[in-house]
Amino acid sequence: MSAPARDDAQAHGTLDLPLVPPPGGTVLHSSERATxxxxxxxxxxxIAAVPDWYGLLCTDPPYGKAWHNGYHRRVPFEPLAGDDGSVDWPAVLAEWVGPTGTYNQGLASSRHVYVFGYRPEALAEPLRLGRAAAELIWDKCKTGLGSLEQPWGPAHEVLTFGVHTKSRAGRAKGEGTVAARMRKGSVLRVPRKNSTQVNRHPTEKPVALMQELIESSTVRGDLVVDPCAGSGSTGVAAVLAGRRAHLVEIDRRYAELAADRVRAAEAVAAQMDRL
Structure with a gap:
């Protein structure tokens, strides 16, 4: 292990600890606000540990981009688990919303999903989305490097919005729509961090972006679920918005980081509650 990697591991308390999660996972943090x-x-x-009939699935799975920069400034980012294209993420997420044929399991019917990196056609069937499924664009307000052989640098990311409709007959009848009062533009303009600021997770999402999604699709007290939590931005946004969060992360270092960030968000939320 290189010196920077060793220092980073020590900072997150992961040195000499197992790197593969045990069957059933390990709870790193649990409170009334977040797990x-x-x-x-x-x-x-x-999957079975997630409370059934939860309010929102909001996640950014590693979708086969094989993100890896070897060494990024002070912090080395290793390849993300499951980001080699070998995992059928739509099939995995289908288990999280509730397997086909189930009604009382997983995400509540007529509640929403947001999944980064996929377009609606890839998720409509496995996630049982109604006709309101739509492609959204996160405008990062900055141009990334991407491939320097290309004349256009990446400045956006796609994500899918959908209404989970458990009944096949209901989907066939066109159910799974949303109220017109929710209608918004399909481009979300939230600045991403500059490259020098990316020091926790290579694909960390801004809390402001996640909070906009969460507040658009839930009410206070709802449970927001993220099975690919990364550094925990979904959980931080949910807690600060008065929602509850249930996060799962396979990488030990990022899971501990997510727990630390959620605890900090809970402290802020508790102070806001006292105002």
């Missing part, structure tokens, strides 16, 4: 689990989101026992 953070170090575990594999493909593990049936981890």
């Amino acid at each position: 953070v689990i170090w575990g594999d989101c493909r593990d049936p026992a981890v």
Whole structure:
């Protein structure tokens, strides 16, 4: 292990600890506001631990981009688990919303999903989305490097919005729509961090972006679930918005980081409650 990697591991308390989560996962943090689990989101026992009929699935799975920069400034980012294209993420997420044929399991019917990196056609069937499914664009307000052989640098990311409709007959009848009062533009303009600021997770999402999604699709007290939590931005946004969060992350270092960030968000939320 290189010196920077060793220092980073020590900072996160992961040195000499197992790197593969045990069956069923390990709860790193649990409170009335949030639960953070170090575990594999493909593990049936981890899936079974999620409260049924939750309010929102909001996640950014590693979708086969094989992100890896070797060494980024002070912090080395290793390849993300499951980001080699070998995992059928739509099939995995289908278990999280509730397997086909179930009604009372997983995400509540007529509630929403947000999944980064996928377009609606890839998720409509496995996630049982109604006709309101739509492609959204996160405008990062900055141009990334991407491939320097290309004349256009990446400045956006796609994500899918959908209404989970458990009944096949209901989907066939066109159910799974949303109220017109929710209607918004399909481009979300939230600045991403500059490259020098990316020091926790290579694909960390801004809390402001996640909070906009969460507040658009839930009410206070709802449970927001993220099975690919990364550094925990979904959980931080949910807690600060007065929602509850259930996070799962397979990488030990990021899972512990997510737990730390959620605890900090809970402290802020508690102070806001006292105002």
